[in-house]
Amino acid sequence: MRARYNKKGQQGNKKGEKMLGAKSASRKYVREPGYRQLDDEQYAGFTDNDIPMEPTIRAFNRRPTGFEHLGALEAEFIEDLHNGDAETKTDLHLFVQSLSKCLGATKFGLSFEFQDLGFKPPKSAKPILSDVSGAINAGSLWGVMGASGAGKSTFVNVLMGKTAHTGGITKVNGVAGKISKYKKIIGCVPQDDIVLPELTVRENILHSARIRLPSNWTDSEIQNHVDILISCLKLAHVQDSLVGSTGAPVISGGQRKRVSIGMELAAAPMALFLDEPTSGLDATAAASIMATLKALSRLGMTIVTIIHQPRQEIFESLDSLVLLGAGRMIYCAPQADMQPHFESLGFQFPDHTNPADVMGDIIAGEGRHYKANGDATVQGLIDHWATRQKDPGSLNKHASTISVAGMKSLSTTVRQRGAPWYKQIWFCYQRSLLQQYRMKSSFFFELGVGALAGFLIGLAELNAKGQNFRGIFNDPYEMLSSSIDYASVPQMSLLVGLSIGLTASAPGVKIFGEEKLVYWREAAAGHNRFAYYMGKVLSTIPRMVLANFHFTTMFILLATPVIGWFPAFAANLLYFYCIYGLASCISMITRREDGPLLAVMMSLIVGVLNGMSPTLKKVRSWHIVWIWRASPGTWLAEAYFTENIAPLASIYRIEFARDALGYLLNKFSHDLLMLLVIGTALRIFAFLGLRFMWRAKQR
Template sequence: MANESSNCLTGASPVDLAKVVACNHGFYCPNNTNEHPPQYCAPTRSCQAIRLLPFQNNCPEPQGIYEPIVCPKGSYCPAGGKVVIPCSKGHYCPLGTETPFRCGRLSICPPRSSRELALDGFLVALIFDLLILALVFVPTSKLFVRVIPRKAHKGLKSDESTCESQLKTIEGDIAGNPDNDPANPDSDGAESAADLQDFVSTVAEYNDGGENGLSIGFNAIGFTVEKHSKRLISAISGKFEKGTLCGILGPSGAGKSTFMKVMMGKLEPTEGFININGHATKLAQYKKLIGFVPAEDVLLPELTVRENILHSARVRLPRNQSDTACQKLVDNLISCLGLSHVQHQVVGSQITSSISSGQKRRVSIGMELVAAPVALFLDEPTSGLDSATALSIMRLLKAISRTGVTVICILHQPREEIFEALDQVLLLAQGRQLYQGPVSDASNYFCGHGFRIPARSNPADVLLDIAAGRMKIKTSFIASQDLPKILAETWEQRRDELARASVMAREIPTSECLKPIELARIASVRGALWHRQTYLCFVRAMKQQFRQPSGLLLEIGVGGIAGLLIGLGLYPYKGMHFQGTYLAPFELLSSAVDYSTVPKIGQMIALAIALAAAAPGVSTFGEEKSLYWREASVGHSRSAYFVGKVLSTIPRTALSALHFTSFYAILSTPLMAFWITFLLNMLYFYCVYGLASFVSTAVKRENGTLLAMILCLIIGAFGGYAPPLSTIQTWRLEWLWRMCPGTWLSEAYVDQTLKQVAYLYDTNTAARWTGYTLGRTPLDIAMIFLIGTAYRVAAFLGLLFFDRNKQR
């Protein structure tokens, strides 16, 4: 029933909110005095409809003469609530402002602003975008190239290096004619092969004139795959002498690659043992002194030819060598490999290659040669090369071996000159040994067993035909249907007798062989220090990013679009992301409360960042596992590689987070400070990248992106919005949610939003309803960082322990 003496618009009896005059902070109380304290009036129907809607102004006018109203947007009401003052330029005043909020120097805040249009991020992002675009239109292959003085390449031709020409003009067989040996200073070709001689002498200097060589013995070596009980190699015995060029021949499936992996320690032999310089030890213990060229070229396509080789030199040469010495050695080697005219071209991928496959092969070989190894293993080094280039490579390897380096290579159908350049040959068939010894004795050995070897034939082709069982014999001494097996048994029976008469059995005096402890000492000074390797890996990774501008720009663009979409979804809220119950005694004046929007924003941001960053995060390690395996197998610091890669991702995640936050902030205009919002978003990018990196180390490349995206969406969904964290607490499962960074992100968003309006609303009630703890944003930031770091630790452990056999 209406009260005719009522001060309320509806005529209802008012309810005193206080006994004395008391105007809450952020309210306008023009008519309240001690005689007329604040009152609550039942709202009119239209006012009630407004109050039931979230994020709307309270009724435009008080429902009674003595009813306070919250200070309207665009204005502020100083303490006491007696005046309403329009917000001045450079400030903004959201609903219920008591003291205007100062805008940033780069923000747009005209008079009567109710929210801040922060342009800080946009301007900073614009500067970086212009720099990136400038780099895109600059020839990126020249951005990081060291300018080499012309005199360093004096005499080099543009189409073919001088050393390459010199190698091709060396006539005759190196092995058969020592006068033509480029490593021999008295040879006729030594004066013309200056670059080759310089490189070879430098390698010899690094190896103390050949004193640091390795002689590798193997006795009854066998390897069986236990899972399938399949024997791949068996009963292989012999010795690779220090300073020799040795070839491993055999038809497909003969066990050549398996034998080489066993020799290098990549596979553990199931039978027999290996000795180094007469001492029972494993070659893998001296990986810093060993070079390995795999059958497939493992190169970074974004780097130039020179940069690929130079990085290997800087990381693997003795740490006391100056960068000038490294550069000079690389100059000489590039010249000898015939790569001078393409040294500043990026290697490129299989689809967009800028150099030929043969040139890639030479780059792969050069990355190992430049490290001045004491033993070098090569899996089909001449594959993909024309016959002339293949011969020049073998001649270079021959010259290197004369410095005391043990060179062992698998060869596939070598031409006659290449075969005769070898010092020793090991012939395999069906995983068994048919012959090992000097190349010159191979033909006589098989002729003695009834094989007819044509006078003008290539001995290597004949040996391969014998191993494959395709060679005709003059006698019935060997059953042709089981030829390889009987040849292997024959070799086993005569091995001891042959060993005494062959180079294979020659005993090296103890004075010429370094003991394992001495080899370990030499290996300890090889390789750059950890911080130097970290820096080199970081610089290399940054080059990769700058030379993939489309991927970088796409990633940044996706981050910006994700922020734009979330900002558009929040634009209708006009910056009012929270509305709670007014502080006592004005609770009855409250409009509809909304405690869930800020947690929902936190979850939306977590999910958006997961979608934007999961796929790029997988590529951090997933795209170059083969390179990591190759570098780890020759002694690169795995932790330095990992830290360098992680550091290189920080700039791109920061740029993605900056664009994401800029679009989100300009459209949603949250009460949070822009740079705190950016920090939280960047740290969440950091988490997503870390989790995606771990996934990339644990699964195959083709499965990594999908799995990483699913996991990142899961940790984002565990943010405490749905179901609410308060409900989770009743289940006693909060610890599970707290293991996910999304919960800490949402808590920080809630805390930063509510602390801006704590003078106006009962934020403690909101905290209890949501389940978040207020006032610990620094802890939230620290926990997001720690979880992201934990993901990276897991990623590093994944690099260490997954595919360990490929890192040996």
């Protein structure tokens, strides 16, 4: 419940609020041994770039506007930290302690410098970004603003190393190099809330913490850190609620945005970049998000946010601004100096207007409305700032320097981040299983389709009564032989292969292909890509086993072939394995909506290439038998051929059937091994596609 404040901004009436619900009571964190309250003197000791942090978090000075939401929410954070109830006060203090423990130092923020930064796409005639220089100080809240097409997102992506710049120098804490190597300690919140809808609020945040926090942290320490963070983000009352999708939301848009931010804060980053964190939110939710970011910046974290048309309260909560126009720098300095800067150029800010709106019009090329005479163009603003930058006395000289020992400590912090790859496999495996459990309807549908496919194929073979082969009798009974039937077993294996393909191809695409955005976000944050993929692969094994059990059982009961249940189960399971691998390859190279259809088509193709018609003997004469041998359908047919024909060797001359069709006999183990090899090779190709396709999105 929002507290009430008097005209001076002081809290008039405030009630304590329980942060943890009944469901989370068992997970309440406790003070660690030796814990003590952090007082203002301790905060005064936090410094970055030789600039002492504010000893207290002060309310922001702003003109009365009639909108007091942001002020109340900011004051709530302030009062929580200093005069609020003990429980919430402990949340913020413990979060500071947790950050300090994670970073191994009291410097929570990173500073960034960029000189003559530029970016020109390979096929573009002109650069999107050029000659952009400035510095972003640690422990502050920065806003990146500009008109559409001004280069805001490009600037942030180039600065973070997500897009390779074509000119200029970037520095972290005064040391030149690629910022992308620090991605384990830099958080990035995309504009779209990329979260897993099947997981709860807490599960989404906890997974990020387990993957990205230092490897020497125990699970209890991670759980404690997540509990603190959830309380600080005011998500405790919905922490056990599913996130839901944007089409079918379970929690509100503001809470969903907080979850997205919490997934990055769970990793205890030293800097946080956000792409329009208030986009699509109502005024209250937007103000709440910005109040949270402001409080985090006052704890020492460097926060850079792309923001579009902010309300006055939100605009004035920013510490500094980066203003861009036509891919060039217009302004890079404190927010409080923005209006005087433009007024010095002859622009007039009307009374009772939002300075952010006026500024937005000016940098969008509509400056003539606020400047009757003289140059009011965007190019004029760019030229003026470029001239000012050449004057050493007018530049903001807060560039960070760092000692050799400090740089080594920072490198050590980066190396220690992240769970070992084998633990990441386990975490990703658990998460994927949980997703499948939450999507029970899809799982049961696959089991039902498998059972129905087995039932239908069994009905198709019912009239044969298990007699799927007639050959030439052994000596001396050749003359008693009737018409031969060599094709029934390959036909049966064809039906089995097609049925498994139809059953497994679409679910295989769904498991691997619907989370590219999640994978790209996690890869860009430093997750182990191999661990992510292996977790997904291992989680499909129980699904394949159960679907194959229903299919094989129904098929064997009705068709009663010579092949036994266990050999058929093994061969069919490995064919499921191959189809899932094929589906994963398809999912990596196609759009989400096209994947299922293309996977079904490819499963039909590999099923038809089973050596029945044309026979393997025929394609050998064409010298393209390798195409058929590359198909798992051929190895499945050969395995069925061996298990259905070999037991009849005492009656028929089965070598005649072997020579007529081109299959090899008595190679059942070899056939199963080749199915395993093909399925594994398909997964390797899929992983290579996952790893090396769309590389820019994984930076």
